[in-house]
Amino acid sequence: MARIDNLSETELPVTLDRLTADLNELKSRQFIGTDNLVVQTTDTGGGFDVSGYSLAAYGQKRWRVTFTPTTAANAYVELTYLYSLVGTTGGETIDYYPDPDNSSSDSFRSWIIVVNAQASALSVYIKARVKCIDTGVLTWVAL
Amino acid sequence: MNRLDVNDLTTRVADLRRQLDELKTAQRIGGASLVLQLNSSALAYDLATSSLAAGAQTFLTPQFNSDTQEFPYVDMTFRVFMDSTTNEVRPGMTGYPVVRVYQFIVGTPNANSWVLRITNPTGTAHTYYFKFYVQSTDSGSII
Numbered sequence: 001m002a003r004i005d006n007l008s009e010t011e012l013p014v015t016l017d018r019l020t021a022d023l024n025e026l027k028s029r030q031f032i033g034t035d036n037l038v039v040q041t042t043d044t045g046g047g048f049d050v051s052g053y054s055l056a057a058y059g060q061k062r063w064r065v066t067f068t069p070t071t072a073a074n075a076y077v078e079l080t081y082l083y084s085l086v087g088t089t090g091g092e093t094i095d096y097y098p099d100p101d102n103s104s105s106d107s108f109r110s111w112i113i114v115v116n117a118q119a120s121a122l123s124v125y126i127k128a129r130v131k132c133i134d135t136g137v138l139t140w141v142a143l
Numbered sequence: 144m145n146r147l148d149v150n151d152l153t154t155r156v157a158d159l160r161r162q163l164d165e166l167k168t169a170q171r172i173g174g175a176s177l178v179l180q181l182n183s184s185a186l187a188y189d190l191a192t193s194s195l196a197a198g199a200q201t202f203l204t205p206q207f208n209s210d211t212q213e214f215p216y217v218d219m220t221f222r223v224f225m226d227s228t229t230n231e232v233r234p235g236m237t238g239y240p241v242v243r244v245y246q247f248i249v250g251t252p253n254a255n256s257w258v259l260r261i262t263n264p265t266g267t268a269h270t271y272y273f274k275f276y277v278q279s280t281d282s283g284s285i286i
Contacts, residue, residue, distance in 0.1 A: 016155050023162045030170070033178025034281045039214040041249050078216060080246040096245060129248050131214050 042067065042138050043129040049140050050126040055117045061124065062143040064099055066110040069134035074106040078131040085115065086123040092116060094126075112143070180282045182207065187228045188272035189285055195240075195263040195271065204247065206256040207277045208284050213252035215281035219244070221259075224272040238265050253283075 043049075055061050069075040085092050092115070099110040115124050130138060190203045209215045223239065225232045232239045241262040249255065255277075263269050275285050 012152070016152075016159070019159055020155075020162075023159065023166070026166055027162070029176055031178050032172045032176050032280075034180070034211045037177075037212060037215070037280050039212065039216060039280075041214055076216065078246060080248045082248040093243070095243060127248060129250075131216065131249055 037133065039131050039133055040135050041129050041131055042136050043127070044138050044140070048125045048127045050124055053124040055115060055122040055124055057117055057119055057121050059117045059121075060114060062112050062114045063126070064102075064110055064112055064141045064143055065096075065128050066099075066102070066108055066139045066141070067130045067132065067136055068108040068139070069132055069136035072132070072134040075109070075132050075134050075136075077109045079111050079128060080131065081113070081126060081128040083127075084125040086125070087120050088122065089118060089120045091118040092122065177280070179278055179280060182277045182279060182283055182285060183275065184285045186274075188224060188274045190275075191272045192261055192270055194268050195261070196268050197263060197266045200260060200262040203259045203261060203273060204256055205259070205273070205275045206254055206286050207275075207279065208286060209253045209255060209279065209281040210283050212281040214249055215255065215279045215283075217246070217255050218278040219246075219257055220276045220278075222274045222276075224274070225269050228272050238269060240264065240269075240271050255279075 049065075050063060053061065065079065067077050067079075069077070079096065081096070083094050085094065094113065094115045096111050096113045099112050102108070102110045109130075113126060113128075115122070115126075128138065128140075130136075190205055192201050192203065195201060205219070205221075207217055207219070209217075221242075223232050223242075224230055225238050225240075241264050243260040245258055247256040247258050259273070261271060263271075277283070277285060
């Protein structure tokens with residue numbers, strides 16, 4: 001018969017039973033939500049990503065913004081941004097949409113941001129930041 | 144009194160070790176376990192434009208203050224009422240405004256905001272009332 005340190009012969013089986021019960025509880029479905037989902041924010045780390053770009057009157061300019069998460073495949077990502085269009089006279093637009101040319105990869109997400117000038121030339125400023133459960137890298141490409 | 148059997152003890156400890164290793168591998172979080180909340184205020188509407196002249200545009204900035212998470216995932220939708228808080232208009236109906244939406248850059252924790260650029264597409268002045276709904280991984284209030 002084995003004796004293990006100072007545990008009585010009845011205490012050890014009870015302890016093992018409790019451990020097993022705790023493990024089974026952990027292995028049951030865990031709810032993820034308000035209290036325990038951690039979302040990261042990522043940006044390029046600098047000031048404006050597009051800073052003072054000159055857009056001619058009635059011109060259009062597009063940029064591709066791509067977020068590549070560090071580990072998560074098919075990561076759910078939200079794009080947020082702010083902008084300033086300097087020199088507007090009315091009717092100028094800035095829009096974004098999911099990048100149709102890069103929609104099939106599960107390793108990154110990308111969007112197109114498009115600015116349309118009207119009767120006056122513009123100076124364009126844009127800063128983007130994404131939300132994701134993963135860290136990653138945010139890159140810009142002018143199109 | 145239980146008597147310890149060395150063979151049984153070894154088996155049980157090995158089983159606990161295996162279960163712990165199982166728990167330490169990547170845990171899948173998905174449809175069955177991710178908790179989402181649909182948030183809205185008790186108000187008939189949350190924000191309203193001033194009287195918008197024909198073709199005029201204005202901005203509204205709804206905000207969702209999340210209770211716990213600093214940067215929760217948020218998916219915002221809205222209903223639009225025109226000239227009275229009971230006259231709901233939907234896309235395709237006469238008078239439905241042109242609404243451009245983007246999520247404003249995430250800066251202050253717990254303060255998630257959007258910018259809506261609203262244009263009156265009709266030939267007469269209208270006032271638009273907006274009621275917002277935010278589906279999120281957190282609960283919170285809309286202001």
